[in-house]
Amino acid sequence: MTKQRISLALFTVLVLGLSAGCGKKIPPPPPPAPAPVPENAPPSTKPVISYFTAEPSTVTVGQPSSLRWSVADATSITIDNAIGEVSPSGRRGVYPTATTTYHLTATGPGGTAAADATVTVSTPPPAPPPAAVQPTVQEILAKQVQDVHFDYDKSDIRSEDQAILQGDASALKTVFQMDANFAVTIEGHCDERGSAEYNLALGDRRAAATKDALISLGVPGDKLKTVSFGKERPICTEAMEDCYARNRRAHFSAAQ
Amino acid sequence: MRTLTISFSLFLAIGSMSARQQVVGTIEKNPGKPLIAVPDFRAAGTTAPSLMATFNTTVQNDLLSSPFINFIPKTLYPLRIPQVPNDLAAGEASANAKPAPTPGYRLADWYAPPAKANYVGIGYGADDRGLLVVFGYFYTTSPTITDLQQAQVFAKVYTASLDQAGAVDAAHHYAADILAQFGGQSLIGTRIVFVSDRTGSKEIWIMNWDGTDQRQITKYGSISTFPSVSPDGRTVAFTTYANGYPAIQLFSLETGRKLPFYNQRASMNAFVSFTPDSKQIVFSSTASGGAAQLFMANADGSGFRRITNSGVIEVEAKINPKTGTDLVDVSGRSGLPQVYRMNIEGADVQRLSAGTGEATNPAWSPDGSHIAFAWTKGFEPGNYNIFLMDAITHDTIQLTAGEGRNENPSWAPDGAHIVYASKRGRQSQIWMMNADGTGKHPLTESGNNEKPVWVNAAK
Numbered sequence: 001m002t003k004q005r006i007s008l009a010l011f012t013v014l015v016l017g018l019s020a021g022c023g024k025k026i027p028p029p030p031p032p033a034p035a036p037v038p039e040n041a042p043p044s045t046k047p048v049i050s051y052f053t054a055e056p057s058t059v060t061v062g063q064p065s066s067l068r069w070s071v072a073d074a075t076s077i078t079i080d081n082a083i084g085e086v087s088p089s090g091r092r093g094v095y096p097t098a099t100t101t102y103h104l105t106a107t108g109p110g111g112t113a114a115a116d117a118t119v120t121v122s123t124p125p126p127a128p129p130p131a132a133v134q135p136t137v138q139e140i141l142a143k144q145v146q147d148v149h150f151d152y153d154k155s156d157i158r159s160e161d162q163a164i165l166q167g168d169a170s171a172l173k174t175v176f177q178m179d180a181n182f183a184v185t186i187e188g189h190c191d192e193r194g195s196a197e198y199n200l201a202l203g204d205r206r207a208a209a210t211k212d213a214l215i216s217l218g219v220p221g222d223k224l225k226t227v228s229f230g231k232e233r234p235i236c237t238e239a240m241e242d243c244y245a246r247n248r249r250a251h252f253s254a255a256q
Numbered sequence: 257m258r259t260l261t262i263s264f265s266l267f268l269a270i271g272s273m274s275a276r277q278q279v280v281g282t283i284e285k286n287p288g289k290p291l292i293a294v295p296d297f298r299a300a301g302t303t304a305p306s307l308m309a310t311f312n313t314t315v316q317n318d319l320l321s322s323p324f325i326n327f328i329p330k331t332l333y334p335l336r337i338p339q340v341p342n343d344l345a346a347g348e349a350s351a352n353a354k355p356a357p358t359p360g361y362r363l364a365d366w367y368a369p370p371a372k373a374n375y376v377g378i379g380y381g382a383d384d385r386g387l388l389v390v391f392g393y394f395y396t397t398s399p400t401i402t403d404l405q406q407a408q409v410f411a412k413v414y415t416a417s418l419d420q421a422g423a424v425d426a427a428h429h430y431a432a433d434i435l436a437q438f439g440g441q442s443l444i445g446t447r448i449v450f451v452s453d454r455t456g457s458k459e460i461w462i463m464n465w466d467g468t469d470q471r472q473i474t475k476y477g478s479i480s481t482f483p484s485v486s487p488d489g490r491t492v493a494f495t496t497y498a499n500g501y502p503a504i505q506l507f508s509l510e511t512g513r514k515l516p517f518y519n520q521r522a523s524m525n526a527f528v529s530f531t532p533d534s535k536q537i538v539f540s541s542t543a544s545g546g547a548a549q550l551f552m553a554n555a556d557g558s559g560f561r562r563i564t565n566s567g568v569i570e571v572e573a574k575i576n577p578k579t580g581t582d583l584v585d586v587s588g589r590s591g592l593p594q595v596y597r598m599n600i601e602g603a604d605v606q607r608l609s610a611g612t613g614e615a616t617n618p619a620w621s622p623d624g625s626h627i628a629f630a631w632t633k634g635f636e637p638g639n640y641n642i643f644l645m646d647a648i649t650h651d652t653i654q655l656t657a658g659e660g661r662n663e664n665p666s667w668a669p670d671g672a673h674i675v676y677a678s679k680r681g682r683q684s685q686i687w688m689m690n691a692d693g694t695g696k697h698p699l700t701e702s703g704n705n706e707k708p709v710w711v712n713a714a715k
Binding site for chain 1: 458479481501502523547570571572586588591592616637638640663682707
């Protein structure tokens with residue numbers, strides 16, 4: 001005899017002994033009930049979406065697309081995007097303004113099924129960014145061609161103005177390439193202290209010296225005119241050295 | 257209204273003979289300047305009395321501003337003022353009356369202290385048929401002349417419009433007749449051309465020599481400036497930007513119309529000076545390239561030829577009005593601008609100004625003896641005053657000082673007055689002074705006025 005059989009036997013003896021000890025006779029337990037019989041189940045298929053398509057699947061804004069579907073075994077079929085309840089099979093025209101995915105939901109006793117159909121709305125290619133605005137010759141003249149200045153009673157180009165002259169030459173060459181008909185007037189000006197008569201001639205020397213310097217830097221001379229305004233057109237009138245210095249200038253303007 | 261001056265036969269009065277125009281009596285030569293007394297004239301009539309204050313003030317101003325005479329202040333005059341030769345005759349007649357009459361009716365009363373006059377002018381005004389007439393007399397007080405008739409230098413009637421302008425006109429003529437006795441030349445009929453910006457742009461203007469009747473000549477709305485005038489008083493030349501570049505234009509002062517002028521192709525044409533016969537000009541031009549040089553041409557710009565070749569700035573040529581064969585100009589030969597002299601061919605160049613500071617705006621006196629100019633002598637650039645240089649010795653005296661920036665002097669035809677521009681603060685006005693620097697007073701007040709040029713009476 002195994003230990004298990006021994007244990008079981010002992011257990012049985014014990015139970016019997018205990019129950020025997022109660023002095024009664026325990027009836028044998030009833031046999032367990034048989035397993036319950038299952039009820040009639042409903043059909044087990046979920047709704048079947050045969051198809052849910054959008055034709056054409058790509059449109060441009062304003063063009064229609066047709067949604068088509070066919071669904072079986074469903075009691076409720078809805079399509080979102082405000083289309084709502086639909087019949088099991090059908091089609092619907094749509095006019096999406098942007099790429100839209102339509103979601104069909106079919107619900108039935110067997111469960112729920114869903115499908116998507118996407119209409120891609122293509123937009124015209126975005127316009128290229130506007131071409132970078134090219135400055136006009138007048139703008140170049142106003143912003144890039146700077147005044148040259150002079151010492152009192154002098155018409156020499158000073159060394160400190162060389163960089164300005166070079167910048168002016170470069171801008172002027174550009175201007176004359178951009179517009180073959182454009183010409184520039186170099187105006188010579190003076191401060192208010194000398195006589196108006198002498199200053200008329202001195203302003204002329206300043207304009208001429210500036211023109212010569214620009215020609216030697218490669219600017220076409222036939223596009224450069226000169227005029228003197230003497231001290232008749234000051235840009236400031238304070239009786240102070242820095243105003244005097246500002247007025248002693250060669251200034252560039254579009255030739256009339 | 258044009259003033260008519262009529263010499264007439266004096267009304268017949270006791271003992272007086274008719275007097276004629278101009279000098280009748282004797283002009284005493286005095287070692288110093290003659291002392292002149294002219295008491296206020298009064299007037300009879302309805303309108304004339306209200307005009308006599310203007311008459312008297314104008315006569316006094318003209319006499320005060322003359323370098324040929326000394327005008328005696330009215331506070332020194334005798335109390336009784338004679339108005340007509342009859343008053344003087346009555347004075348003579350009562351010379352020995354007892355008691356002695358109030359002084360004034362005798363020429364001797366004017367010769368005596370406190371007046372101490374060498375000459376006295378008397379007269380009166382009146383309405384006459386809608387015109388102002390002024391009777392003007394002029395007497396010597398010399399005690400050596402005892403005859404009243406001989407003592408009368410002149411007697412004249414001046415007729416003018418019966419208004420303020422007429423009173424001014426009559427006064428100018430009377431004063432001119434007095435000054436003519438002492439070598440003073442009349443300025444009547446002379447004018448001053450100048451530049452004014454009062455319309456918003458610099459234009460050429462003209463006015464009478466006394467500042468009245470200011471009129472606009474150009475209306476370009478551009479920059480028109482640097483005027484000069486022909487000696488015959490007929491043409492004004494100036495420089496204008498009306499066509500974009502400083503170029504010369506000529507206008508007739510008689511018609512107010514543009515005259516033909518040929519500008520050479522140049523960035524600058526300016527600063528015209530006429531020869532004494534008004535037929536040719538010297539001017540400044542950049543036509544040769546390089547710095548402005550002097551050119552000579554016919555008055556219409558034709559027939560031009562260059563006369564300087566200095567390589568530096570040559571501007572403001574002024575032809576000698578006496579000789580016509582030499583000129584002064586402003587040149588950069590020494591560096592800063594100086595006044596130079598050369599002959600009309602551009603040779604015999606000589607610097608006249610000292611070489612210090614900046615010397616500009618030279619102007620010949622009518623007799624060629626002096627040159628007025630503007631100079632910064634010893635002061636900072638821009639601080640100009642009017643100086644007078646003897647054309648032969650080059651001795652220089654200063655005429656303005658401490659009264660703004662003074663430039664562009666121009667001589668009156670009498671050689672005794674100078675007109676110039678004075679900038680005080682931000683404004684420039686035209687002033688007149690005697691050629692010795694006394695008697696300065698302004699002629700303009702509206703806008704900025706500059707660059708005056710005296711215009712001879714048209715010949």
